[in-house]
Amino acid sequence: MKPRNKLQRKILKLSQGLSPLTKHQYKEAVRKVGLHIAKYSSKRGYECLDCGHTWTGTEAKRVVCPHCGAKLNVDTTRKRNFCEKDYFAVVTKCQGFQVVRMFFMQTNLRKGSEPTYWICEAFQRWLAPDGKCAIVSRARHWFAHYCDCWNWDSDMEIREENVGHKVTPWRLIGQSSVIPEIKRNGFDGNYHRCSPYNLFFNLLTNNRIETLWKVGQYKLAIYAIGNSYIFDKHWASIKVVLRHKYQISDPSLWFDLIGALDYLDKDIRNPKWICPENLKEAHDEWQAKKEAKLEHVRRRRERERALSIEQRYLEDQKNVAKEEAEYQKAKSKFFDLKFFDNEIVIKPLVSVREVLDEGHQMHHCVFANKYYKDENVLLFHALIDGTSIATIEFSLENFTVVQCRGVYNKVPQHYERIMMLMQKNTMKIMSKAA
Numbered sequence: 001m002k003p004r005n006k007l008q009r010k011i012l013k014l015s016q017g018l019s020p021l022t023k024h025q026y027k028e029a030v031r032k033v034g035l036h037i038a039k040y041s042s043k044r045g046y047e048c049l050d051c052g053h054t055w056t057g058t059e060a061k062r063v064v065c066p067h068c069g070a071k072l073n074v075d076t077t078r079k080r081n082f083c084e085k086d087y088f089a090v091v092t093k094c095q096g097f098q099v100v101r102m103f104f105m106q107t108n109l110r111k112g113s114e115p116t117y118w119i120c121e122a123f124q125r126w127l128a129p130d131g132k133c134a135i136v137s138r139a140r141h142w143f144a145h146y147c148d149c150w151n152w153d154s155d156m157e158i159r160e161e162n163v164g165h166k167v168t169p170w171r172l173i174g175q176s177s178v179i180p181e182i183k184r185n186g187f188d189g190n191y192h193r194c195s196p197y198n199l200f201f202n203l204l205t206n207n208r209i210e211t212l213w214k215v216g217q218y219k220l221a222i223y224a225i226g227n228s229y230i231f232d233k234h235w236a237s238i239k240v241v242l243r244h245k246y247q248i249s250d251p252s253l254w255f256d257l258i259g260a261l262d263y264l265d266k267d268i269r270n271p272k273w274i275c276p277e278n279l280k281e282a283h284d285e286w287q288a289k290k291e292a293k294l295e296h297v298r299r300r301r302e303r304e305r306a307l308s309i310e311q312r313y314l315e316d317q318k319n320v321a322k323e324e325a326e327y328q329k330a331k332s333k334f335f336d337l338k339f340f341d342n343e344i345v346i347k348p349l350v351s352v353r354e355v356l357d358e359g360h361q362m363h364h365c366v367f368a369n370k371y372y373k374d375e376n377v378l379l380f381h382a383l384i385d386g387t388s389i390a391t392i393e394f395s396l397e398n399f400t401v402v403q404c405r406g407v408y409n410k411v412p413q414h415y416e417r418i419m420m421l422m423q424k425n426t427m428k429i430m431s432k433a434a
């Protein structure tokens with residue numbers, strides 16, 4: 001892409017003047033980013049794939065080569081060839097711009113030969129003190145979704161941002177060189193594991209992030225960079241936190257806590273709630289309360305739905321009589337069934353009205369879902385001392401219990417005993433159905 005404005009033209013020109021990696025930087029990249037492996041077998045001992053040196057020793061996960069001093073990961077498999085691809089960044093400045101240069105590196109190791117390292121610059125991010133930015137980059141192969149599919153034959157040109165530019169390097173090579181505006185906004189040389197470009201861009205353009213960085217709320221700042229919506233939404237609470245010099249140790253937990261407090265109508269600007277001594281404990285406590293309330297609301301909605309269905313049903317008396325008659329006709333032959341042990345009694349629900357009352361008392365949808373209309377369903381309830389403890393949906397198609405629910409659709413008391421009673425008496429139901 002041709003540069004389209006003065007800024008882009010200037011950046012492209014400056015980019016062409018950037019120096020290649022120094023020998024020192026290259027060595028550091030090989031040491032820190034490259035793959036370093038020692039082959040190990042109990043028979044032959046160690047072989048350093050960096051220099052070929054062999055020695056004996058006991059098996060370990062990591063060793064240092066006594067010849068070349070390389071720190072090596074030990075490999076005990078039969079593998080002979082190793083290839084690793086990775087990125088690293090060089091942070092530099094140029095004519096008032098902050099530049100983050102991204103290099104791609106491929107290491108090839110082969111038992112018995114010299115290791116090879118191939119390093120090539122993939123792209124650069126340029127950032128002006130006012131937050132204006134541009135990318136100078138290689139082209140990507142159009143089919144490539146992987147982050148290392150750059151077209152290495154293409155020129156470094158001004159290009160639109162794409163998914164390939166999202167790679168975040170964890171390794172920096174060489175000393176970082178940073179423009180004064182970024183230092184002024186709080187950067188003291190420590191990235192706190194934030195990607196350099198993201199951090200610089202936000203320090204220059206987002207004064208909330210700048211504030212957090214300056215007071216040492218690094219975790220919160222990094223979280224905010226990736227979750228700007230929730231961060232902005234709760235900025236008022238964060239200001240309270242800052243005023244009380246409260247350190248947010250785990251931002252995602254803390255935002256969860258704020259969400260729960262907010263849902264429960266607690267004052268989320270009150271330090272008593274939002275600056276808890278033990279964040280994890282407070283989070284768990286309020287989260288549980290929120291879930292309980294959600295459950296309560298869900299039940300109430302379900303209840304309202306069931307009630308309105310009941311009401312509508314009862315208003316149409318002609319239909320009530322019709323459905324009742326149909327139910328009697330279809331199911332009455334089962335009504336004298338009765339299974340019991342010394343405590344539990346299981347009986348069919350003998351009218352639509354009884355199904356309605358059962359749903360009402362048990363707070364579930366047996367009526368609202370109109371199971372009674374299904375010709376292949378036989379409904380029972382299990383009672384103790386005349387009170388229902390479970391509603392049972394039994395299939396007349398394959399003669400098994402489809403579901404057995406207690407109050408609020410929970411697993412009922414004595415579930416196993418009820419299921420056993422049903423199983424024991426399946427033959428009786430079958431003989432009625434025949």
Ligand SMILES: [Zn+2]
Pocket residue numbers: 048049050051052053065066067068069070
């Ligand atoms: Zn070695």
